[in-house]
Amino acid sequence: MKTMTWTTFSQQPRAAELLHHSLRNDRLAHAYLFTGPKGAGKKQMALHLAKSLFCQEKEADACGACLSCRRIEAGNHPDITVITPDGASIKIDQIRHLQKEMAMRAVESIHKVYILEHVDKMTTQAANSLLKFLEEPPAGVIAMLLTEQSHAILPTILSRCQIIHFSPLSAEAIAEKLVLEGVSAGMARIASHITSNLEEARVLSQAEWFAQLRNVMIQLVQECKQHNSSALYTIHDMLQKSDKLKEELPLFLDLLILWLRDILYVQVDRHAHLINSDQQDVLQGQALIWTKAELLHGIDLVMETKNRIERNANAQLALERLVLQIQEG
Template identity: 35%
Template sequence: MTADSIKTAVSNKQPALVQHFKKVIAKHELAHAYLFAGESGIGKDELATWIAMRLFCLNVEANEPCGKCQECRRISTGQHPDVVIVKPDGQSIKVDQVRFLKAEFTKSAVEGNQKIFIISDAEKMTAGAANSLLKFIEEPSPNVTAFLLTTNKNLMLPTIISRTEVVELKPLVPEQFKAQLREKQVTPSLIAMAVNLTNSVVEVETWLKDDWLSQVQSELARWFLMSFKKDMRAFIEVQAKLLTLAKTKDEQQLILDIVMLYCREALILKVNPQSERLSFPNQDKEITAQLPTKTTSALLLATQKALEAKNLLNRNVSFQNVLETLTIRLCQVY
C-alpha cells in the first residue's frame, strides 16, 4: 500500500482510534508496547503503520503524517531502518526472529531517536519466541515502541497481555466490509452471504479459492429449498453433493453456519421481509413463495434444529450423520 492509501484506509476503518492516537502522540504519552486485537482486515496493520508515519513524518499536517515525504513513503513500503516489521516465517514466528528483534532493540536508532517494532500475527509466536520477547516488554528501552498485532488475543501469553496496552479494534461496519469485498470483485450474492458469516476479508478470500464458496452456495441453495418444500430428495443431496465439499472440520462448520443462515432467512422473511441483513437474494423469492404454508413456530423450531446440528458436530458426531439427521428433521418441521 502507498502512504496515502494507508492514511485513507485507517481513517475509514478506525477513525476513532486515529483521533485517539493523534492526541496521545501530541502529548508524548505513547506507551512502550501495544497489543492491537481484532479480526483480519479491520485496520491493525494500517493503524500501526500510520502511527509510525506520524512519528517520523517530516511534514506533519494537522497532527497527521503528510503521506508524501520520504519518511512516510519508506515506512509504507517497509524500507525504513528504524521501523522493523516481523511476520511469521512459515506457520509461526520463531525464537530466532525475536532474537533478531531484541538485538535491534539494543541498537540506537539509525536516523533519529525513535525505533518502532511491528509484530504481525503475534499469536503465532512459538512459546520460546513469546518468552524471549517478554523480557523487552518487562524492561522497555527508551524511545522504543512495539506493536503486537493479533487476530486472537486468547492465544497470547497472559504475561504479555498484562504488560501491553491492549487496544480492541472495532469490527468494520457492514458497508465498509461490503466495499472491501467489492474491491476484490466478489459477486453480490456471495457478498450478501459473507457479511453474515464473517468480518474478515482474508477469511472470505480463503473460502473463494478454487471457487469453493460459490459451489457451496449453489449446492446448499438446492438442498435447502428441497428441505423447505419437504422434498426428501434433499437427503440424497447430502451424500451426492454436500459431503464432497466438506473435507475439513472448518469447511463442515462453515456449511452448517450457512444452513443456519438459510433457516434464519426464512424466519426473517416471515416476520420482517424488509430486513437489510438478508443473505440469499437469489433464493428469497422461492423461500417467500413457500411461507404462507409455514408457521412462525415451525420456522423457529427449524432454526433450533440447525443450532443443535452444529453442537453435535462440535461433539465429534460425523458430519454425514449430522447433516442427514438435520435434513430429515427439517423436512418434518417444515
C-alpha cells in the same frame, strides 16, 4: 489503493483517537500492546502509526504517497522491523537480532519502530529477553506488540506497555471493506454474517467452493418442500463431490440458518434485514410455500444437526435425518 487516514479506523475509534492524539502531541509511549480478535485491524493500525510517524508531510497522519509511506507499505523501510513467529513460536534469536537492529542509529529519522506479531507465542527465553529490552528501551525506539491472547503474556511485559483494546468488527464494517476491495455486495454481506473475522470473510467471499456450498443449500431448501427423495440425492451428491464441501458442513448449516431466517423476514416484510439480499426473488417464492412454524422448527433442527456433527456424528446420516424431519414438519 485508497489512502488510509486515522478516520479510516472508524470501527476502532478509541484506539485511533488515542494514538493520533499522542502522535499530535509528541507523547507516544515507548511500548504499546494491541490486543483484540483476529481481523480487528491491529497490524493495519500499527503500520498506520508507523507511517504517520515517519511521513515526510509531517501532518500527524500518513499521506500514503511520500517515499516513507510507500516504503512502509512495501515492507522495506530501513527503520521498521516486523517480527512474526518462526514456525510455532517467536524465538530468542529473533529477539536478540531485534535488539541489535534497534541499537543501531536510525537511517531516515530519529525514531525506530518494531512490530511483534503474535507476541503471546514467544518462548520463555524470548519473553524474558524482550522484558529486559522493554525495561531499558533505547532512545527513540517505539515497540508495538500484537496479540489475540493478552492473558498468555507475562504480566511483567504487560505492565511495561500501554495496552490498547481492539473490538471485533461489525458485520456491516466487514461487508463495507470487502465491497471496497471489489467483492460483490451480496457475497460481502453473506460472508460478513458468517464470520466476524475480516480475513476469513475475505477468503470466503472469493472462494469458489463457498459459492458452490451456498448454491447447494438453496437447492436443498427448495427440494425439502417437494416431499420426495431429491433432497437426499442432493446431500449424497454434495458429500461425494468434494472433500472441501464435506469439511465445511458446519458452515453449510450456518448458511442454511441464515437462509431460513431470511424467508421469515420476507414473510413479515422486513426486507432491509435480509442477508441473502441478492436472492430476493427466490426467497419471495419460498416464502409462499413455508409456514412460519415450519421455518422456526427448521432452524431449531438445523442447530441441533450442527451440534451433532460437531460432536463427530456421521455427517450423511445427520443431514439425511435433518431433511426427513423437515419434510415431516
